[in-house]
Amino acid sequence: MLNFIARRILQSVFVMLAVGFIAFAMFRYVGDPINNMVGQDTTLAQREALKKQLGLDDPFMVQYLRFIGHAAQGDFGVSYRQRRPVSELIASRMPATLELSFVSALIALLLGIPMGIYTALKRRGVLSHTFMTISLIGISLPTFLIGILMILVFGVLLRWLPSFGRGEVVHLGWWTTGFLTKSGWLSLIMPAFTLALFQMTLIMRLVRAEMLEVMQTDFIKFARARGLPERMIHFRHALKNTLVPVITITGLQLGSIIAFSIITETVFQWPGMGLLFIQSIGAVDIPVMAAYLLLIAFFFVIINLIVDLLYFAVDPRLRLQKN
Amino acid sequence: MALLDIEKLHIEFASRHGALTAIDNVTLSLEKGEILGVVGESGAGKSTIGNAVMRLLEPPGKMTGGAVSLQGRRIDQLPPHQLRELRGRRISMIFQDPLTSLDPLQTIESQLVETMLVHLSLTRQQAHARAVELLESVGIPEPRLRLQQYPHQFSGGMRQRVVIALALCCEPEVVIADEPTTALDVSIQAQILDLLRKLCKEKQVGMILITHDMGVIAEITDRVAVLYRGKLVEEGPTGKILGNPDHPYTKSLISAVPRPDVKLRRFPMVTYIENVQTDSRKDLDIRTHWLGQARDYGRHDDTPLLRVENLGMRFVLKDAFLKKNRRMLDAVKGASFTIREGEVFGLVGESGSGKSTIARLIAGLYKASSGSVIFDNVNVTALRNEAGLNAFRRQIQMVFQDPYSSLNPRMRILDIVAEPIRFHKLASSEAQTRAIVADLLDYVGLGQRALRRYPHEFSGGQRQRICIARALATRPRFLICDEPTSALDVSIQAQILNLLKDLQEKLHLTILFISHDLPVIRQMCDRVGVMRHGELLEVADTETLFAHPQHEYSKHLLSLMPTLHFMSREGLELEKPATLA
Amino acid sequence: MDSTSTWARLRNSDLLYSFCHSPMAVVSALLALAIILGAVCAPLIAPHNPFDLASLNLLDANNPPAWADDGSTQFLLGTDDQGRDILSAILYGSRISLLVGLASVLFSIVLGVTLGLISGYAGGRIDGVIMRIADVQLSFPAILIALLIDGIARGLMPRDLQDRLSLYVLIFAIGISGWVQYARTVRGATMVERNKEYVQAARLIGMRPFTILRRHILPNVLGPVLVIATIHLAVAIITEATLSFLGVGIPPTTPSLGTLIRIGNSYLFSGEWWISIFPGLTLVLLALSVNLLGDWLRDALNPRLG
Amino acid sequence: QSKTLHWAYQGDMMSLDPMSLNETFTLGFQGWFYETLAGYDKNLKLVPMLATSWENPEPTKWIFHLRKGVKFHDGSPFTADDVIFSWKRSLTPGSDMKGYGAKATDVKKIDDYTVEVITPGPNPILPRDWTFLYIMSKKWSETHNTTQATNVKGGESNYANMHEDGTGPFVVVDRQPDVKTTLKRFDGYWNKNMPTNVTDVVFQPITQESTRVAALISGEMDIVQPVPVQDWPRLEKEPNVRVLNEPEARAIFIGMDQHRDQLLFSNVKGKNPFKDKRVREAIDLTVDTNVINKKIMRGAAKPLGTLIADKINGYDESFGKPYKPDVAKAKKLLAEAGYPNGFEVQLDCPNDRYVNDEKICQAVASMLARVGIKIDLLAQTKSKYFAKVLLQAGNNTSMYLLGWTPSSIDADNSLVNLVSCRNPKTAAGQFNLGGYCNPKIDAITAKIESETDQAKRNALIKQAFTMLRDDYGYLPLHQQPMSWGVRKGIKVAQRADDVLDIRNVVMP
Numbered sequence A: 001m002l003n004f005i006a007r008r009i010l011q012s013v014f015v016m017l018a019v020g021f022i023a024f025a026m027f028r029y030v031g032d033p034i035n036n037m038v039g040q041d042t043t044l045a046q047r048e049a050l051k052k053q054l055g056l057d058d059p060f061m062v063q064y065l066r067f068i069g070h071a072a073q074g075d076f077g078v079s080y081r082q083r084r085p086v087s088e089l090i091a092s093r094m095p096a097t098l099e100l101s102f103v104s105a106l107i108a109l110l111l112g113i114p115m116g117i118y119t120a121l122k123r124r125g126v127l128s129h130t131f132m133t134i135s136l137i138g139i140s141l142p143t144f145l146i147g148i149l150m151i152l153v154f155g156v157l158l159r160w161l162p163s164f165g166r167g168e169v170v171h172l173g174w175w176t177t178g179f180l181t182k183s184g185w186l187s188l189i190m191p192a193f194t195l196a197l198f199q200m201t202l203i204m205r206l207v208r209a210e211m212l213e214v215m216q217t218d219f220i221k222f223a224r225a226r227g228l229p230e231r232m233i234h235f236r237h238a239l240k241n242t243l244v245p246v247i248t249i250t251g252l253q254l255g256s257i258i259a260f261s262i263i264t265e266t267v268f269q270w271p272g273m274g275l276l277f278i279q280s281i282g283a284v285d286i287p288v289m290a291a292y293l294l295l296i297a298f299f300f301v302i303i304n305l306i307v308d309l310l311y312f313a314v315d316p317r318l319r320l321q322k323n
Numbered sequence B: 001m002a003l004l005d006i007e008k009l010h011i012e013f014a015s016r017h018g019a020l021t022a023i024d025n026v027t028l029s030l031e032k033g034e035i036l037g038v039v040g041e042s043g044a045g046k047s048t049i050g051n052a053v054m055r056l057l058e059p060p061g062k063m064t065g066g067a068v069s070l071q072g073r074r075i076d077q078l079p080p081h082q083l084r085e086l087r088g089r090r091i092s093m094i095f096q097d098p099l100t101s102l103d104p105l106q107t108i109e110s111q112l113v114e115t116m117l118v119h120l121s122l123t124r125q126q127a128h129a130r131a132v133e134l135l136e137s138v139g140i141p142e143p144r145l146r147l148q149q150y151p152h153q154f155s156g157g158m159r160q161r162v163v164i165a166l167a168l169c170c171e172p173e174v175v176i177a178d179e180p181t182t183a184l185d186v187s188i189q190a191q192i193l194d195l196l197r198k199l200c201k202e203k204q205v206g207m208i209l210i211t212h213d214m215g216v217i218a219e220i221t222d223r224v225a226v227l228y229r230g231k232l233v234e235e236g237p238t239g240k241i242l243g244n245p246d247h248p249y250t251k252s253l254i255s256a257v258p259r260p261d262v263k264l265r266r267f268p269m270v271t272y273i274e275n276v277q278t279d280s281r282k283d284l285d286i287r288t289h290w291l292g293q294a295r296d297y298g299r300h301d302d303t304p305l306l307r308v309e310n311l312g313m314r315f316v317l318k319d320a321f322l323k324k325n326r327r328m329l330d331a332v333k334g335a336s337f338t339i340r341e342g343e344v345f346g347l348v349g350e351s352g353s354g355k356s357t358i359a360r361l362i363a364g365l366y367k368a369s370s371g372s373v374i375f376d377n378v379n380v381t382a383l384r385n386e387a388g389l390n391a392f393r394r395q396i397q398m399v400f401q402d403p404y405s406s407l408n409p410r411m412r413i414l415d416i417v418a419e420p421i422r423f424h425k426l427a428s429s430e431a432q433t434r435a436i437v438a439d440l441l442d443y444v445g446l447g448q449r450a451l452r453r454y455p456h457e458f459s460g461g462q463r464q465r466i467c468i469a470r471a472l473a474t475r476p477r478f479l480i481c482d483e484p485t486s487a488l489d490v491s492i493q494a495q496i497l498n499l500l501k502d503l504q505e506k507l508h509l510t511i512l513f514i515s516h517d518l519p520v521i522r523q524m525c526d527r528v529g530v531m532r533h534g535e536l537l538e539v540a541d542t543e544t545l546f547a548h549p550q551h552e553y554s555k556h557l558l559s560l561m562p563t564l565h566f567m568s569r570e571g572l573e574l575e576k577p578a579t580l581a
Numbered sequence C: 001m002d003s004t005s006t007w008a009r010l011r012n013s014d015l016l017y018s019f020c021h022s023p024m025a026v027v028s029a030l031l032a033l034a035i036i037l038g039a040v041c042a043p044l045i046a047p048h049n050p051f052d053l054a055s056l057n058l059l060d061a062n063n064p065p066a067w068a069d070d071g072s073t074q075f076l077l078g079t080d081d082q083g084r085d086i087l088s089a090i091l092y093g094s095r096i097s098l099l100v101g102l103a104s105v106l107f108s109i110v111l112g113v114t115l116g117l118i119s120g121y122a123g124g125r126i127d128g129v130i131m132r133i134a135d136v137q138l139s140f141p142a143i144l145i146a147l148l149i150d151g152i153a154r155g156l157m158p159r160d161l162q163d164r165l166s167l168y169v170l171i172f173a174i175g176i177s178g179w180v181q182y183a184r185t186v187r188g189a190t191m192v193e194r195n196k197e198y199v200q201a202a203r204l205i206g207m208r209p210f211t212i213l214r215r216h217i218l219p220n221v222l223g224p225v226l227v228i229a230t231i232h233l234a235v236a237i238i239t240e241a242t243l244s245f246l247g248v249g250i251p252p253t254t255p256s257l258g259t260l261i262r263i264g265n266s267y268l269f270s271g272e273w274w275i276s277i278f279p280g281l282t283l284v285l286l287a288l289s290v291n292l293l294g295d296w297l298r299d300a301l302n303p304r305l306g
Numbered sequence D: 001q002s003k004t005l006h007w008a009y010q011g012d013m014m015s016l017d018p019m020s021l022n023e024t025f026t027l028g029f030q031g032w033f034y035e036t037l038a039g040y041d042k043n044l045k046l047v048p049m050l051a052t053s054w055e056n057p058e059p060t061k062w063i064f065h066l067r068k069g070v071k072f073h074d075g076s077p078f079t080a081d082d083v084i085f086s087w088k089r090s091l092t093p094g095s096d097m098k099g100y101g102a103k104a105t106d107v108k109k110i111d112d113y114t115v116e117v118i119t120p121g122p123n124p125i126l127p128r129d130w131t132f133l134y135i136m137s138k139k140w141s142e143t144h145n146t147t148q149a150t151n152v153k154g155g156e157s158n159y160a161n162m163h164e165d166g167t168g169p170f171v172v173v174d175r176q177p178d179v180k181t182t183l184k185r186f187d188g189y190w191n192k193n194m195p196t197n198v199t200d201v202v203f204q205p206i207t208q209e210s211t212r213v214a215a216l217i218s219g220e221m222d223i224v225q226p227v228p229v230q231d232w233p234r235l236e237k238e239p240n241v242r243v244l245n246e247p248e249a250r251a252i253f254i255g256m257d258q259h260r261d262q263l264l265f266s267n268v269k270g271k272n273p274f275k276d277k278r279v280r281e282a283i284d285l286t287v288d289t290n291v292i293n294k295k296i297m298r299g300a301a302k303p304l305g306t307l308i309a310d311k312i313n314g315y316d317e318s319f320g321k322p323y324k325p326d327v328a329k330a331k332k333l334l335a336e337a338g339y340p341n342g343f344e345v346q347l348d349c350p351n352d353r354y355v356n357d358e359k360i361c362q363a364v365a366s367m368l369a370r371v372g373i374k375i376d377l378l379a380q381t382k383s384k385y386f387a388k389v390l391l392q393a394g395n396n397t398s399m400y401l402l403g404w405t406p407s408s409i410d411a412d413n414s415l416v417n418l419v420s421c422r423n424p425k426t427a428a429g430q431f432n433l434g435g436y437c438n439p440k441i442d443a444i445t446a447k448i449e450s451e452t453d454q455a456k457r458n459a460l461i462k463q464a465f466t467m468l469r470d471d472y473g474y475l476p477l478h479q480q481p482m483s484w485g486v487r488k489g490i491k492v493a494q495r496a497d498d499v500l501d502i503r504n505v506v507m508p
Ligand SMILES: Nc1ncnc2c1ncn2[C@@H]1O[C@H](COP(=O)(O)OP(=O)(O)OP(=O)(O)O)[C@@H](O)[C@H]1O
Pocket: B013, B020, B022, B041, B042, B043, B044, B045, B046, B047, B048, B049, B058, B059, B060, B061, B096, B456, B457, B458, B459, B460, B461, B462, B487, B488, B489
């Protein structure tokens, strides 16, 4: 097991190197950072000088190697846009994104799984059809539209919830949390639901599909014959046997919640890494983009490692095959 | 008032091609402390009756008539929560397919304990203690360690015993046991039957015992019911039915039971067919049939076809980072034997002794931990390239012990059986393929209708026959049969064993035959190996073994073989005069 | 079976039977068909051609639907900010959206399922490599990948080819960013499935791993794939809209469904709801019908569900 | 009694360092805590700030008399040394204000409250040029090791980037870039007559238009800018909200490549249709800026026939009114020029830079389609757009939409940047992306630069722009609207450079 993890971590270094490489190969296509760094009166010569100073006219391989060299020493450079060290910048934005992702993942799981089970068991029920349909409406509209409709209803018409931002935050060391204040919680509701909607639908449908499959198996029949209560059959036996695909997708979705909370964060002006990233794309803030992508790569490597470990935890049949 | 009453039961499986009547007007009753045997043709509807009593019929199965009552109370209409209290607690059932009855993701312990906690007012510790006790009573060694394991770590027979333990753990009043001992070796079988009998006599439990094994019927049942194509054809006290059957079907059934005491040239076939249908069985002439064509491997020298040398297989039971914490299990240790071309080699032995593991090693499904398998002078264990392996695989086929999981649930039977033919392009046209498949299915006793159905629509025995048909469809040179007939009624069993015999005799098919059924082994095999705890204890000619077993364990095994001398011998084709009394 | 007509065989097939007996499936199929037909026949049935710039009149802009107070019957569902007839724009726009959505999802599935099967079945080093590539891929939001591919395509292709190929570039970009979900899901299921005895039976026949994967494992792991794919369709259509915002792919003068929604988005507050709501509704209906069809198909393909 | 103002803008200022970025919003916001020698009042009129008066004794020399008794936020007094230090700092490598710094060759201290500035050539508008050259405290900068402007290249963070020490009316209490900036009133501010009664400010950037508007309607924000023009009707119905609208000093126009011999993105090969004045005239006559204003800008913009807005020094109605549309004549002109069926050309357009930019381009495309000019519209985000069209990035464009605010609020700036022939040496024509070149206008521009008599200067400006107009050098569209949403009861002055000056905000 330790061996497995160690090998994975080693591989993750390669993953991150590859991510960095691709990232630098594509930064040329994102735009030209210089125009965002200077005012309109700055002369062409000054612009050229700045470009040269930043090494932006070097071939991307040179830029990449330079970045990797510095990153290896823990130096991710200075943001072009904010002129602050990137590591500091990302650290200040990470808590917001992680808290949002955590809550919406929780919502997606806590609603998605029971609804999936319900719709699988009561396949022809009215409520099942309602769940299945409504959840689809949620995913077939773009996130920005859903977000704005939510703001319109809950922020503007009803005025129950703040329409943007994170509310009051409490500092705990370098971490900032919105979990300790009322306005923090209120602010969290809309973005978390918006973000969770898609994942919830996916999880619900997957759980349903897998449950239908598992409920046909002989061991479920035998569990019935043993007189086990339905609850136990559904949750302990059936649900657990559906978990392999569900874990996979949940893991991936959790990763993408963190990685792609971009739109939600933008709509709700949620001060997290996604918003930072979209602004960085806008400003072609190469150091921030590079560091962000590496961080996301790292998250995914970890998440996928956990998913693979969970496979082993959930399914004993997979456990002994690694040799 | 009987303990359990089944009255005029009628069950149908509806489909859009018409309804199939699985049970037609069957009436049975069971008294306290009584063991009622149910025998009959495979697919006759025995399991269906059990399922109906438990209200676990799979859709589209439906009870269309009749009543089931427990101690005079109708139970076929109970609301779900009352039903739940009934199941497992008052009536429990042992399913025919022990290999898939267990949740693959839960340890044996958690499945046992949860059942007890639901029905009995026990603490977790008490339940655990009882679980250990139960496993011990069904003859599983090292119960404490085994409790922590998962179903896939158990051999077929061990899983069957776990299922039995699960069914008995709440001391039910009625037990429906569907083929509870098919996967068990004789000594364990004796132990289990003893357990069941004690349960019935001491605790006044009523039991319906569904089985194909006439030895078992003879040994423990009080009464026997004979089922044929969904109908009850005869019922009566065991001695009467076995010794002096009335109905022509029962008669031919009994004549087909393999005898341990005499060796037959061919098995007698059930000749009784009530209303002849289109799918009536026709005999195959192997010499002219496709099955017998192009089978010359160009070699008839004296070197054995298969040589197994010092074969070993070790499973990891508990993995750990530190070597000293790991627990390994030697499922097979240093097994060596040879099989000549055209020989039938039998493998018998304790359940969990490693027979299936050897079979899988030979078939190349497991990688051996040590030793080698040499097939046709090629060391297969050392083969790496695909081409070589494939050439070898075409010649070897295997019938798996578990007929439930060895069929792809999403393929029709036609496609399953035709697959090897199509894959190796053994037939010249699609039409011929279909004809061949139809012949094969016909011969294993499944009609044309089976072609377009899916595996789950078949009874256990029917699935096993599909597996056999598929294995034969490659026209193999070497066939591994892992309990090929355990779920078959004697009539079908006879037919299939005859087919195998024919293939062996006429085409030099080589067979590795694993079975618990000593009479069958005796009838089928030229030489036999005896296994226990992963070791091959003794290899001998069949007759020598049965007459003069060398090893203590072999002697013990043979002593437990049931004798069926009270059954009539009329119409048997003896190979040579009876040697044993 | 000789060729007694494929039609007869189709009529006999279980699939068609179960289809005709599921009202939900029939209704959603009709709905999907209507949308697809509308898209395909747009030039024939649309009252205006919204892609023909010369026919637009800015003075017609922002007309409400015909039934509203100052609506005009000329524009049944109203007009957008450029004076485009919304109904026609929806018909024409769904052509692009459907093409992009279907093609890119198909592309993801083919790529993802293939790699997932290989990965799960082979295990070991191959699995490691494929899954690490997946990790790399996951780290890039679809938007960035699209930017990259679009940039490279623009760099490599001559200018006159770009316009014709931009659609395919878009499909490729969206497709390539979606394969991982399929790959990882299929891989997990394959790892479970490959140990079942029916797979071993197939190995004994001498089937090559690829054949086993295709014939035996694939049908048994397709359930979750279908779930993700049907959801993915709507997502792909929306992603196209997001990308068009970045100037990758389809120009705003030939709007797709997603682009219409995006355009209309900025008019939601001002009360010109019809610009985004009607295309949104079309998308919802499309997603709904496709998903319901997917649900039905999955159940119908499972022989055990009566 | 405390009054807290909640304010939202579409972005954040980039830095607290007043020399890091020469961009209107950043500088405007910095003006709340930093001050210059001379500044603008609410009508963009030059008024004394840290200098009480100034004179121009010789063409190349200016003298500024500094205000006495002014204190920085850390309590230290403001003197001539700080002015000299700030000028020098504006010339350090990281500074983006080098252009302003370069307006002087030397700044000398006469005494503690007088400085003398030597300019490289005659400069009639130096105080105007320096309205955004903020004065920092020399002592504070030295203490915190921030005597150089924040540089991206440095690696470590610059103290001035996250902290300020100005003389302005507000002090930055807490700064979380992109998230929230909190300011409070500076008790020691020199100008006790400042109208504002605000004591605290909470600033939060909100990038999404709809979210911003929602925050205003829901009462979370007091002032938001900008609000989308199409939301006006809705906002006007809200009882507690008011929309402020003034035409901004930014002109929006479309440029055409008149430099290359063959267009990069067009189906016309071997020649450049835009070099033909008739083609340009046809285009200017086809596009109806009034309709664009009415439908796309909801009547909020001011249609223009030139490149400078009416607030700009030198604007004149004679050349500022839009061209009169005449499609028939346009068709004829095109036919004469040899394009009876029009031609195809790509139009580059940003989609997140100017108000409704992409929509404007679409409208232009469909209007031009009527005379057969087929526009292939490439609308992209601003960073990709600028990376395609700007000179430094290769100028890969045949036709483009651009907006321009002359930072000195003087027409000369537009002439130099947009109209002058490109000249890499003098940095003239830097934003003349179409390469329009008329040596006669260049000659007039040179005269404008050194003419110190305002009346004569204005006449020259008029002459230059009239020539440009007659030459159909550009397709001018309109003056972009400034659109602010304000809570009812709050008094604000909407300055034409879109800067919100806190000094003029009065809360109820
Ligand atoms: N789900 C189903 N759909 C259709 N037919 C079914 C289904 N399950 C069982 N049958 C049919 O019902 C009949 C009775 O099956 P059952 O399992 O009761 O047989 P059995 O007597 O237990 O046979 P065996 O001894 O082989 O286990 C068989 O012909 C089988 O094909």
